[in-house]
Amino acid sequence: VGDKRKRVLDPDDMAKGAAIAHKFLHEFSEMPLDKMDLKQALEQVSKMRSDLERDAVDNSWLQQFF
Numbered sequence: 933v934g935d936k937r938k939r940v941l942d943p944d945d946m947a948k949g950a951a952i953a954h955k956f957l958h959e960f961s962e963m964p965l966d967k968m969d970l971k972q973a974l975e976q977v978s979k980m981r982s983d984l985e986r987d988a989v990d991n992s993w994l995q996q997f998f
Contacts, residue, residue: 941993949994952987956980 959980965973988994 945991945993949988949991952984952991952994953997956984 960977963973963976968976984994985998988998
């Protein structure tokens with residue numbers, strides 16, 4: 933009782949998910965937030981998050997972060 937079963941993750945899912953996550957982080961770090969107005973920045977980040985969540989649907993490794 934109380935033991936949690938560890939998920940078995942596919943190495944391909946891990947590699948693909950990590951690549952998607954790195955791409956997201958790179959795109960976020962490249963955003964010129966200091967030059968964007970708040971509304972524009974929020975819209976862009978919201979779109980990026982939606983895209984990331986959509987990509988996570990098919991990736992069990994990436995799903996664990998949502």
